[in-house]
Amino acid sequence: MKVVIAGGTGFLGRPLAASLAAAGHQVVILGRPTPGEAAPPTPARLVPWTPDGNAGPWSTEIDGAGAVVNLAGESIAGRRWNEAHKTRILDSRVHATRSLAAAIQRASTPPAVFFSASAVGYYGDKGNEVLTEETAAGSDFMARVCMQWEREALRVPPPTRVVCVRSGLVLERDGGALPPMLPPFWFGVGGPVGSGRQYWSWIHRDDWISLARWAIDTPAVAGPLNATAPEPVTNRDFGHALGRAMHRPSFMPAPPFALRLLLGEMADALLLAGQRALPAKAERLGFTFKYRRLDDALAALF
Numbered sequence: 001m002k003v004v005i006a007g008g009t010g011f012l013g014r015p016l017a018a019s020l021a022a023a024g025h026q027v028v029i030l031g032r033p034t035p036g037e038a039a040p041p042t043p044a045r046l047v048p049w050t051p052d053g054n055a056g057p058w059s060t061e062i063d064g065a066g067a068v069v070n071l072a073g074e075s076i077a078g079r080r081w082n083e084a085h086k087t088r089i090l091d092s093r094v095h096a097t098r099s100l101a102a103a104i105q106r107a108s109t110p111p112a113v114f115f116s117a118s119a120v121g122y123y124g125d126k127g128n129e130v131l132t133e134e135t136a137a138g139s140d141f142m143a144r145v146c147m148q149w150e151r152e153a154l155r156v157p158p159p160t161r162v163v164c165v166r167s168g169l170v171l172e173r174d175g176g177a178l179p180p181m182l183p184p185f186w187f188g189v190g191g192p193v194g195s196g197r198q199y200w201s202w203i204h205r206d207d208w209i210s211l212a213r214w215a216i217d218t219p220a221v222a223g224p225l226n227a228t229a230p231e232p233v234t235n236r237d238f239g240h241a242l243g244r245a246m247h248r249p250s251f252m253p254a255p256p257f258a259l260r261l262l263l264g265e266m267a268d269a270l271l272l273a274g275q276r277a278l279p280a281k282a283e284r285l286g287f288t289f290k291y292r293r294l295d296d297a298l299a300a301l302f
Contacts, residue, residue: 003216004061004111006030006051006096007071008044011175012117012167012208016069017044019209028061030072051096059103062111067216068104070116070153072096076142077177081266090145093117097152104156113161113216116153120168120201120228122146125273128199132280133166133224140273141265150224161222163215168201168228168277170208173301181242184252190243191252194259196236198274201228204291204300211279214287226279230292235274238294245298 008017008029021027027044030051049058051072062068074092079085097116104110123131124138137147150164170176184190203211208227215221233241243250259267279287291297 001066002026002028002064003067003069004028004030004065005044005069005071006049006100007073007117008069009046010071011172012170012205012212013069013071015205016071016209016212019213023213025066028065030058030061049099051092051099053095053098053102055099055103055106059106062100062103063107064109065111067113067115068100068111069212069216070097070100070114073117073149077180077266077270080264082264086141090148093145093149094152097149098155101152101155104160110160112159113163114153114156115163115165115212115216116150118146118150118153118164118166118224120166120226120275120277122150122166122224123275123277125198126275128276131226131275131277133226134280142270161219163221164224165212165215165227166224166277167208168203168226168232168275170203170205170227171297171301172205176205178301182246184254185243185246185248185250188249189252190239190246190248190250191254192236192239192250193254194235194256194272196234196239196253198235198272199232199276200235200238201226201232201275201277202238202294202297203227203229204297206300207289207291210290211282211287214282218285220285221281223281225281226277227282228277228279229289229294229297230279230283231294232276232278233294241294241298244295245302 007013030049074088121142124143239250
């Protein structure tokens with residue numbers, strides 16, 4: 001099967017592309033190569049694209065593909081938020097998804113499935129409430145981004161099946177949110193963030209890759225899909241588990257005022273808020289997680 005991946009050179013796209021290619025699929029990566037950027041995983045093929053909301057010359061790759069995967073978007077945690085960066089976060093996701101949706105709609109042979117990224121930030125900060133794919137959206141900035149992001153994906157009409165994957169905190173040593181957490185623990189000053197009571201929904205990257213491939217191959221999977229492990233934990237428990245895995249203490253809290261001073265609005269959205277999201281749809285439809293417990297996932301990483 002031919003699989004087209006937008007954002008296929010990033011933290012999730014690269015290992016997904018490699019996994020699909022190793023399984024014998026033809027992988028095409030839509031990207032905007034920059035000097036010094038690593039080449040796409042062999043034997044994936046890189047096709048330049050301009051995700052401006054329109055279907056460009058690259059859209060010929062969509063016609064006849066079996067699946068299209070959308071992982072494109074500006075880094076959320078790459079820098080301190082200001083209004084210009086928040087606009088880039090939103091526009092990069094909306095325009096990329098709109099471009100892919102337009103290409104799918106004009107294809108004479110559209111793909112069977114459009115697997116498009118979203119995040120558990122869709123739900124906003126709902127405290128201890130258990131969140132499934134049926135839970136209503138929140139109202140903060142990240143919730144609004146996710147709503148518009150998913151709305152663009154859902155413009156794709158049948159027969160293409162649309163899956164909006166709401167990812168939690170994806171754990172791996174070589175990227176994502178985990179590496180920036182590690183230095184305080186290495187120096188013995190790691191610990192909870194803020195109150196520590198906020199829930200962090202997490203997933204090992206190996207399980208994320210398996211879930212993505214399962215969703216692409218499973219016709220019953222459609223609409224929103226929580227990509228989170230079955231056992232979310234509070235931030236305090238996350239810190240304790242990380243300390244155990246690293247054999248380091250985990251008692252030093254990071255106070256909210258210091259995080260807000262350092263990171264601004266991003267501190268509340270990404271660190272001090274939380275979501276207790278469960279993979280209800282994945283478990284109901286038979287997906288099996290390799291890492292259900294955080295201690296097991298972190299033990300595998302460390």
